[in-house]
Amino acid sequence: MRELLEKIAAEGEVVADGVLKVDRFLNHQVDPHLMKRIGEEFAAQFHRERPTKVLTLESSGISPALMAAYELGVPLVVARKRRPLTMTSEVYRAEVYSFTKKETNEIIVSRPLLDSSDRVLIIDDFLANGQAALGMVEVVRQAGADVVGIGIVIEKAFQDGGRLLRSQGFRVVSLARIASLSDGVIRFHEEVMS
Numbered sequence: 001m002r003e004l005l006e007k008i009a010a011e012g013e014v015v016a017d018g019v020l021k022v023d024r025f026l027n028h029q030v031d032p033h034l035m036k037r038i039g040e041e042f043a044a045q046f047h048r049e050r051p052t053k054v055l056t057l058e059s060s061g062i063s064p065a066l067m068a069a070y071e072l073g074v075p076l077v078v079a080r081k082r083r084p085l086t087m088t089s090e091v092y093r094a095e096v097y098s099f100t101k102k103e104t105n106e107i108i109v110s111r112p113l114l115d116s117s118d119r120v121l122i123i124d125d126f127l128a129n130g131q132a133a134l135g136m137v138e139v140v141r142q143a144g145a146d147v148v149g150i151g152i153v154i155e156k157a158f159q160d161g162g163r164l165l166r167s168q169g170f171r172v173v174s175l176a177r178i179a180s181l182s183d184g185v186i187r188f189h190e191e192v193m194s
């Protein structure tokens with residue numbers, strides 16, 4: 001998605017250990033116009049799979065996932081990292097190792113929000129090693145529902161997540177694919193292929 005690549009090139013910042021900081025438009029300050037375009041793009045990519053819910057993980061996935069859910073006309077379910085006091089029902093839970101925080105967290109979703117009739121589109125801001133996406137897949141499986149696709153805003157193609165998810169048969173659509181972040185330079189996959 002051209003606008004996204006331009007935004008990453010202009011405002012993304014490489015920080016240590018292959019991590020891209022996108023705090024100016026995606027996960028701290030958020031660009032609503034870009035999020036709307038991202039939502040439209042995910043909806044165009046996935047509407048044929050007829051999702052009934054979009055699932056993401058708090059907090060950085062919420063902005064793009066909300067716009068995708070809006071465009072698809074379905075509810076957004078946000079997997080929580082901490083159980084709020086108001087979550088009184090039974091929960092689905094899965095363990096997720098965080099690439100950026102280097103720690104294992106539980107993700108939880110209230111059982112009444114997903115059931116076996118659901119067709120779930122998983123959306124996240126980044127794909128690195130695939131652990132966040134696999135945690136969400138696990139929650140969907142516990143509900144007996146189907147994963148109809150995985151939409152990623154920025155895939156770091158030099159890490160294993162994309163290969164792992166695709167080898168398990170999931171349709172993964174990434175709006176930007178990054179080939180490398182070495183030497184502080186952002187290189188897009190398309191650039192390297194051409």
Ligand code: 5GP
Binds near residue numbers: 022
């Ligand atoms: P994975 O679970 O695929 O290893 O990592 C994906 C999760 O880690 C995403 O939900 C995202 O929040 C975070 N993440 C992974 N790599 C990056 C990165 O380069 N920059 C930022 N800002 N977050 C990342």
